[in-house]
Amino acid sequence: GAGVSQSPSNKVTEKGKDVELRCDPISGHTALYWYRQSLGQGLEFLIYFQGNSAPDKSGLPSDRFSAERTGGSVSTLTIQRTQQEDSAVYLCASSLGPQETQYFGPGTRLLVL
Template sequence: GAGVSQSPSNKVTEKGKDVELRCDPISGHTALYWYRQSLGQGLEFLIYFQGNSAPDKSGLPSDRFSAERTGGSVSTLTIQRTQQEDSAVYLCASSPQGRGEQYFGPGTRLTVT
């Protein structure tokens, strides 16, 4: 079956512009996560959706970051007024029930110039 997909695979944007990153989780997975990996760092948790529950937004680094998940499936991560420190690989993952292993997409490499 299809895995987690993300688009775009690469995004170059100018400082101050808004960007939207998309994630299509594995069908039937109720939990969806966003992480980012900056150069030389491990993966940093951003936000977690589980079913119809309120999302866990505790990892979002600033109010410029927001995410939504429509219909319990596709998710969009939005970064407003991008800054150079936002440059990273943004990874989406899903899991069947929110516990145990998570399945990752290939990521979106964001470069803010």
């Protein structure tokens, strides 16, 4: 079946602009996660959704970052007033439940000029 999909695959933006990144989880997966993969930093957790609520948003680096999930499915990660340090690959993952295997999407590569 279809895996986790993300769009866009690449995004180039100018410093100060807002960007929206989209994640379509595997159908039926109630848990959804956003991670960030920066050069030399490995993968950093950003936020976790269970259904439409976010019981753990402790990884969001600043108030410029926000995320929502609607209908227990699609999620959008929004970065306002982008900075160059926001450049990274943003990964989305989903799982049947919070203790199940996480399946990752291909990522969105964000470059802030």
